[in-house]
Each structure stands twice: as C-alpha cells, then as structure tokens.
Amino acid sequence: MRSRNPVFSRRGFSRDNGYAGFNAAPQAGGPAVGTQGNPYAQPSGNPYAQNPYAQNPYAQQDLQYGAPPQAPATTAGRMTMDDVVMRTASTLGVLILTAALSWALLPVDDANVSRSYGLGIGAALIGMVLAFVQSFKRTASPALILSYAAFEGVFLGVVSNFVDSRIASGAAMQAVIGTMAVFAAVLVAYKAGWIRVNRRFYGFVMAAGLGFVLLMTVNLLFAVFGGGDGLGFRSGALGVFFGIVGVILGACFLALDFKQVEDGIAYGAPRQEAWLAAFGLTLTLVWIYMEFLRLIAILNSND
Secondary structure, X not given: OOOOOOOOOOHHHOOOXXXXXXXXXXXXXXXXXXXXXXXXXXXXXXXXXXXOOOOOOOXXXXXXXXXXXXXXXOOOOEOOHHHHHHHHXXXXXXXXXXXXXXXXHOOOOOOOHHHHHHHHHHHHHHXXXXXXXXXXXXXXXXXXXXXXXXXXXXXXXXXHHHHXXXXXXXXXXXXXXXXXXHHHHHHHHHHOOOXXXXXXXXXXXXXXXXXXXXXXXXXXXHHHHHOOOOOOOOOHHHHHHHHHHHHHHHHHHHHHHHHHHHHHHHOOOEOOHHHHHHHXXXXXXXXXXXXXXXXXXXXXXXX
C-alpha cells in the first residue's frame, strides 16, 4: 500500500497489488483488462476507472468529490471500518505497551543514559528495517507490523523519558495530548468535508513531505559529521518553525490516510488490507508525536 507517509510505501494498496482491474483500460466490447477472476474489479462501464492518484486502486471517486462511493452489496471477506479500528488499536496497543516498559526498565539517569539511549536507537533502526520490509511486501504481514510497533515503542519510551526527565517535565503527556487533538481535529474536518483530498492536495502534500524529510536528513548529516546543531533546523526559532511545519504535514498525511481507508472500504478491499491501514495510521501518529515532542523540547530548552 503506498503510504501517505513521506518515507514508507504501502504496497498492498498499489496498482500492482494483485487486485488489478481498477486502472486498466477496457477493451472494445469486452470487460476491462485484468477483471476476469478478480472479485474486486469494477465493471467495464465504470466512469471512475481512471484512478486520480495513480497509486490507489480503490480511489475511484471523481476529483470534484460529488456523491460518495457506494459500498459493495456483499461485504464478506472485505475490509470494514471495524476491521481498521481493531487492527489500529492492536498496533497502537503494542506500541504503547513497549513504550511504557522501556520507560520503566531503561532509565535515563546519569549511570544508565548511554546504555538506554543506545538500546533505544538500536530498536528504532530495527523498527525502520521492519517498516521498509513491510512496505515492499505485496501483502500485509501482521507479525511484521506488530514487531515494528514493538520496537518503535521501545525507542519512543526511551526518548520520551529522556525529554520528560531532563528537558521538560510533562513533555510526553503534552505530546500525547497534542497528537490526539490533531487526530480528532483532522477526523472531524475530513468527515465534515472541510478537507478535500483530491489529486492536487495529494501532490502538494507528498512533495512537501519529501522536501521536509530531505531537509531534515541533510541537517542530521551536518550535525553528525560537523557537530553542533547541524544547519540549525532543529533548534532555536528555525527549530520551532520546522516543528510546526512537521505537525501540519502530519495532519495532512492523516487526511490522506483517512481517504485511503474510506476508498478501501467503499470498493471492497480484502480484510487483510486493514492491517496495512493500521500500519499507515501508526506511522503517521508516530510522526506527529515525535514532532510535538521535539517542538516541546526546543521551546523548553530556549527558556
């Protein structure tokens, strides 16, 4: 599934995911190419067969967003909102559990901070590898997704404990509340139609996200090899500015995730795809949380 996150792709929702038929042009007098034997394919007369995103075979709605798509009559074996909610709750539950355990078991006092931080960074690298492996798989792997959540939780627990105990007391709870507030606000805005996820919105957000990640990567490289704060994009006034930009981008990625979940349900995505939806939502929420935590740390370090 192609992710709405800037780094990872969710191959399960891509145009070559094994449920072909949505993006193929119809043959004269016959069904669309790739529709034979495909229970998820659209009929040849489908006016939305040309996918506006060119990456999501379930996004068949027109760019002007008229009437919402109708769910298929038969839903057996297909993804539902309950499936997405349950898988997302499971993934986030594993992440929160391991974060709490690492907070308690990997102290960041003077005697243990180096060991704990080293284990946290190691867990983050393992989680990144698992996320990339899942991103390039054609189908969802619950074991990979839950393992990613577990290792990512270890990293978040250590980093949150460090910021909370050494930089800004209560920073972790503030970041959690901020993340929940952004999630709720974007969900309300999306359901109310205040956010229109069309091709232009998608292109702008993905370009902005890619530019943001590249800029932060360059800043990190300068910090690692040149010392100090790199180019200064993560400290001072510039750090605050880019922290706010990061939160806004995370909110935009949430809107894209909501759209992809909605389209997957409306066009009969298989139930297994709910794990990919949970994976994408977890990635986005981790992004937003980390931006809030970094922003809080910068604001308190400037006091």
